[in-house]
Amino acid sequence: MSDEPLAIAIDSAPGASRRLVRCRLCGRPLTGADSRRTGLGPTCDAKLHPPAPDIRTRRHEVEQDALPGLEPSAG
Structure with missing residues (x-):
């Protein structure tokens, strides 16, 4: 296996002009x-x-009632 990355980052190209990417929802850069x-x-x-x-x-x-049989016995 080589040590090269599988994908190239968008901003990693040296000297390349960055192309304008706009938001798919509002269109802002x-x-x-x-x-x-x-x-x-x-x-x-x-x-x-x-x-x-x-x-x-x-x-x-x-608040819950006690389960039957688990009430303290009065004795």
């Missing part, structure tokens, strides 16, 4: 390497892929 690779700016990417809701904020304690 993209400057970041990740944005250029995905074709979406950070704002538009956040609109299409919102973060998952944090389920820990929805948890709450509920």
Whole structure:
């Protein structure tokens, strides 16, 4: 196996002029390497892929009756 990378990064070509890449959603020019690779700016990417809701904020304690047979015996 060779030590060459399998893919060439978008901005890695030395001396090559950077071609203008625009956001697929809003059309603004993209400057970041990740944005250029995905074709979406950070704002538009956040609109299409919102973060998952944090389920820990929805948890709450509920009062429950004791299970039959586990009640302390009065004796």
